[in-house]
Amino acid sequence: MxxxxxxxxxxxxxxxxxxxxxxxxxxxxxxxxxxxxxxxxxxxxxxxxxxxxxxxxxxxxxxxxxxxxxxxxxxxxxxxxxxxxxxxxxxxxxxxxxxxxxxxxxxxxxxxxxxxxxxxxxxxxxxxxxxxxxxxxxxxxxxxxxxxxxxxxxxxxxxxxxxxxxxxxxxxxxxxxxxxxxxxxxxxxxxxxxxxxxxxxxxxxxxxxxxxxxxxxxxxxxxxxxxxxxxxxxxGATLKTPERRVGAKGEVALGVSDLSVASPIPFGTSLKGISFTVAKGEVLGIAGVAGNGQDELLLALSGELKASPDKVRVAGHAVGDLGPVERRRTGLVAAPEDRYGHAAAPDMSLVENAFLTAGVRKGLTKNGFVDWAGTRKFAEEIIAAYDVRTPGPDVAARALSGGNLQKFLMGRELMQGASVIVINQPTWGVDAAAAAQIRQSILDRAGEGAAVVVISQDLDELLEVSDSFAVLNEGRLTKPRPTEGLTMDEIGLMMGGAHGMEVAHHVA
Amino acid sequence: MGASPHTPGIFVDRKWGVVVLRLEKRPTPSKFWLYATPPVAVILTMIAGGCLFAAMGKNPFEVIRTIFWDPVFGEFAFYLRGQLLVKAGPLILIAIGLALGFRAGIWNIGAEGQYIMGAIFGAAVGLAVFPTENRLIFPVMVVAGAFGGWLWAMIPAILKTKFNTNEILVSLMLVYVAETILAKASTGFLKNPEGMGFPGSRNFSSYPAAANPELIAGSGLHWGGVAALVTGVLAYILLTRHQAGFQIRLAGQAPRAARFHGVSPARLVVMCMGISGALAGMAGLFEVTGPAGQISIDFNTGYGFTAIIVAFLGRLNPLGIVLAGFLMALTYVGGEMASTNLGLPDAAIQVFQGMLLFFLLAVDVLTNYRFRLAVGAH
Structure with a gap:
């Protein structure tokens, strides 16, 4: 034609x-x-x-x-x-x-x-x-x-x-x-x-x-x-699909029960009665169209938004009223979606950005003083392990391409040996090869016994990495279901269908 | 609309099209311009100031020489060099405190008020125990001075954290409140009972236990100068090595990342306002017990405001601020010379100091941006 x-x-x-x-x-x-x-x-x-x-x-x-x-x-x-x-x-x-x-x-x-x-x-x-x-x-x-x-x-x-x-x-x-x-x-x-x-x-x-x-x-x-x-x-290369390990699930590592918080973002979505548990070695995938409470859920889990203590539990400890530092200490790390200004400080070096979240778990402070030599070493380890393309650890974060910075930031959270890992949009804006590598690392951490929550708008990604699957819709979370055997139709219905568009095409 | 990184600048018409000078964001801040900005700004200030002085009918070279050269190398340098240190001390001490807040995005503009309140609190402690002689009196007065400044800075800090008021406005307005209290102190509750009815407190130079004399005769160095230099070093270590310094820098550059790191914005406001208030209060106490000698209606000379320029001139870096403090002291001392010897109005010197900040901020754009010539593009 x-x-x-x-x-x-x-x-x-x-x-x-x-x-x-x-x-x-x-x-x-x-x-x-x-x-x-x-x-x-x-x-x-x-x-x-x-x-x-x-x-x-x-x-x-x-x-x-x-x-x-x-x-x-x-x-x-x-x-x-x-x-x-x-x-x-x-x-x-x-x-x-x-x-x-x-x-x-x-x-x-x-x-x-x-x-x-x-x-x-x-x-x-x-x-x-x-x-x-x-x-x-x-x-x-x-x-x-x-x-x-x-x-x-x-x-x-x-x-x-x-x-x-x-x-x-x-x-x-x-x-x-x-x-x-x-x-x-x-x-x-x-x-x-x-x-x-x-x-x-x-x-x-x-x-x-x-x-x-x-x-x-x-x-x-x-x-x-x-x-x-x-x-x-x-x-321009052959692609590897991430390998899934099949491991026995351990006891509950992260428990969220009836969590409701108001959104701090103008026109944001408040969380309404969110409940779920993630066991050791389990990956929970949370799907949903952008703006249905994903950012708020990440904030509520990272500790930037606080709730009453027993709403969020890490390995049985009530952490709902703790801030980000204390939550990291109990073993929970989080990776927000927005790289420039939230997950990372764009004008700071990669070394400083490594310290941003890893200071607590990697023991990078002594009497309040920062161990910059140790932090630099950790930054170099991330750069090597995640193949971050950068002239060195001293360049400003904003000088890296989005994908490279994302690899660095994922490495920063995944290499802290945390028992609970929460990630919002792990591969957003990342090329296919790097995305595959990041997903593999997520599965590897789960294989080592970490409980992982992946919030993403990429359904293929969630189906690839998650053991159980839930949808965030207008601030409410559906009951998590085993990922295996879910069909696209079922997922679509969990996502709230087409927002009142069912009748739109009756004449088309 | 997709934000373009290019901001069109100057347009020059040519036959074949348009040449556009545009600003382009650098991938990483330029180290060169970071350090080159202050000297370039000083040179531009000299040129523009020279033009100003020429327009006023003065010989620009003579004025510039009087301001920048004579205080250090001229006929009266033996005296004026000491004056440099006297002026630089409080400027540095205040500017370092302000810079910590500015780095964190907390804009304390009211250091002048905190400086006054520090002087009043510290002086009041000394005057209360007059004429007791004890070696502890002066240190206690320093602490009281710091407390006075801290207390005055806590007002905007707490109003900001509790009611989300603007610290710029509140701290600035409190300067005028402090000036009123100062007037009351010098004519009322701190007035010298043996002062024959003249306003002003007892003079500390005649009360050794509470005085802040020159430590080395003729050097201009008193305890305030020592405190300024020590604070410069400590603040440098705080910013580069300590977690609190990291949090200050982080909060200023990326507030959301700071919350993600675990910084509580309210605690940071209280800390930064507190430090800058305490340092300004100490500076006030050193001044009132030393060079000024007594609480008087107008003992304050605007150091708290000039320190804002010093903080930026020093790139908000404590070591840079030490250098900037001396440069600014030079314009004070040299400016006074120029006004007495050459008949230059005081306002001209203030315009000159203002130009310095103006050119500094203008040239500073080059740290993060560069100019590019582009032909015909838009």
């Missing part, structure tokens, strides 16, 4: 100080084609689409849109020419309603009443139900994404760029999004779909361009390839 060419990208190169983000990238997208841009983190996908959307200018190379030279100098120009983009991180104002948010993104917004009617019309046409008068702060992540999509669709784009759109969706919501995208495609709107989730790309995309280290390494038709083949093209 040949389609008339919509966008052609030819020989695009873009360098930043110290790194070539894109080198001689060439590909083309036909009218109405769903084209995947596939690659690991840091492969140059984001830079590429930023250039197409006019946020960044290429150093060399050219782009043509329907045969005409295409050099957008700003996003507004790209939008005028029919290119729209839905970002991975939404730019919405939580204290405004849907219509107001949409109006803010428009050059000449129509009167509110008219805009609301248009939002309704578009949302019904594409099966994306959305009430224009609702506050964005009250919407789920999936609903917020719909705001962004509808904002784009109101411009009637020829090319819609979607950056990692499914990372915030339940499986059911993903299916509905895909229906919308297929409908758009059949009406002639091309979609540039950025992802590293191979199964999605196989089911959705017509063509794929695979980037590795800024270069195009392959183009293929995803339906004709296996996920593994594409993964290996993406990574």
């Amino acid at each position: 040949t389609r008339p060419e919509l966008l052609r990208v030819e020989g695009i190169t873009k360098a930043y100080p110290g790194v070539v983000a894109n080198s001689d990238v060439t590909f083309s997208i036909g009218e109405g084609e769903i084209h995947a841009l596939l690659g690991e983190n840091g492969a140059g996908k984001s830079t590429m689409v930023k250039m197409i959307y006019g946020l960044v200018r290429p150093d060399s190379g050219q782009m043509t849109l329907r045969g005409a030279a295409y050099t957008p100098s700003k996003p507004a120009e790209a939008r005028r020419l029919g290119v729209a983009m839905v970002f991975q991180h939404f730019s919405l104002f939580e204290a405004l309603n849907v219509a107001e948010n949409v109006a803010l993104g428009m050059e000449n917004p129509p009167p509110m009443r008219e805009l609301a009617a248009r939002i309704r019309a578009v949302s019904e046409e594409y099966g994306l139900p959305l009430d224009p008068s609702r506050m964005v702060g009250d919407l789920s992540a999936g609903e917020r994404q719909r705001v962004e999509i509808i904002r784009c669709l109101l411009q009637d784009p020829k090319l819609l760029i979607m950056d990692e759109p499914t990372s915030v969706l339940t499986p059911q919501e993903v299916e509905i999004l895909f229906k919308t995208l297929r409908q758009l495609s059949s009406e002639g709107t091309a979609i540039l779909y950025i992802s590293h989730k191979l199964e999605e790309i196989k089911s959705l995309c017509d063509e794929a361009t695979i980037l590795r280290r800024g270069k195009v390494v392959a183009t293929c038709t995803p339906r004709e390839r296996t996920a593994r083949e594409m993964a290996e093209l993406m990574v």
Whole structure:
């Protein structure tokens, strides 16, 4: 099937100080084609689409849109020419309603009443139900994404760029999004779909361009390839699946009972009656769409949020009212999701960041004085064991790529010999090879008898590492179930289905 | 919208397009500019200050020489060098305390008030036991001075931790309260009973047990100078080697990471405000028992405010602050010379000191950012 060419990208190169983000990238997208841009983190996908959307200018190379030279100098120009983009991180104002948010993104917004009617019309046409008068702060992540999509669709784009759109969706919501995208495609709107989730790309995309280290390494038709083949093209190496040890479960190491805490985050989700236990050697996977209380659960377990003593027990000791230092002393370590500013201090060196959490358990203080020599040694051990690419332990954390810093931070928690390990998003933004290594280390620690809680939005990851599985939904945790034998449908229902979207596609 | 790391700067039109000078965040802070910033700022201040003085009809080279050269190497250097130490001592002592708080993101702007309260508390203890002679009196007065400053700093600290008030405003406003109490002290409860009705307390120079004399004649060194240098070393060790210093730095750079580490924000506020208040209070006590000699309505000369500049000029690093304290003392002593010898108004000297902070903060951008020329890009 040949389609008339919509966008052609030819020989695009873009360098930043110290790194070539894109080198001689060439590909083309036909009218109405769903084209995947596939690659690991840091492969140059984001830079590429930023250039197409006019946020960044290429150093060399050219782009043509329907045969005409295409050099957008700003996003507004790209939008005028029919290119729209839905970002991975939404730019919405939580204290405004849907219509107001949409109006803010428009050059000449129509009167509110008219805009609301248009939002309704578009949302019904594409099966994306959305009430224009609702506050964005009250919407789920999936609903917020719909705001962004509808904002784009109101411009009637020829090319819609979607950056990692499914990372915030339940499986059911993903299916509905895909229906919308297929409908758009059949009406002639091309979609540039950025992802590293191979199964999605196989089911959705017509063509794929695979980037590795800024270069195009392959183009293929995803339906004709296996996920593994594409993964290996993406990574440039053969992949190892983590090995699961089968160990007998020990006694309960972490017990949480009826834990309710108010969220300290504005528009956050309070925890409501969370109860679960994790035994020695067990990995509990906690799934859920972002913003359903994951950050709050991590804070409540790390000790940054306190509760009454017996709500959280580590090896039988009540620790609910203890802070992070005392909890580490009893054997609980935690790894928050946000690397820059929460799990690590970006401007501090890796040595200082090693001390940040490891001081207590590694005995790195004497009479209140820091044993910097010992801390440096520990930092070097982490760097060696987790293959952290860095010139040395004295560089600032922010100088490391996201994936490398994540490896360092995972190593920091996993190498402390803790009896309970809580991790939020262990492999977020990490390349496939490093992700596999991190998952293997998690399983190894469990094999050595640690109780592990993994909070993640990556279902494949959870199914790979966890023994039992629960879902966090609007601050409530479902009863943990054995992972073995769970189907995607069951998981989707545990995740609360599709947030009121069941009827959306009855006509589609 | 995706945040761009590039901030457009100056645009220059050329026939073939646009040259954009833009600021780009460095991957790691520049060590070079970290140390080069203060000297560059001093040079820029000299240039801009020179222009200012020239515009006022003075010979800029003569003014700059009077401020920066004469106090150290000029005709009266034997006297003025001592004055440097007299001025630098309290500036350093206060600035070190402030820097600890600033490092943690706690903005104590009211050191001047804590300085005054320290002086009043310490002096009151000494005057209460007048004319007893005992070697313990002066040390007890130092402790009382530190306590007075600490107590005054605890007001904004506790209001901040309990009611989330802004410590900048509260500490600043308390300066004016302290000044009122000082006026009351010198005309009322600490007034010299043998002072023939003049305002002001007894003079400590005539009360040896409570006095803070020059330790080496002509050097300008008194116990305050000793305390400043010792505090500089101790604060340096605290920041680089001690866990509390790590927590201070961490809280300032990444507050959420600090909570994750296990720092209690409230305890940190109380600790940092307390240390800076106590040091400012000590500085006040050393001043009132030494160079000032007595509690008087206007014995305070704004050290508490100038110390803020000193803290930043010294890169919030205790050792840097020691150097910065001397530099700032130089502008004080030299500035006084310039105003008496060359007829320069006091305000011009204050503008000059302000310029120093301005250029310091401006040049400081280069520590974390660099300029890049880009053609046509946007």
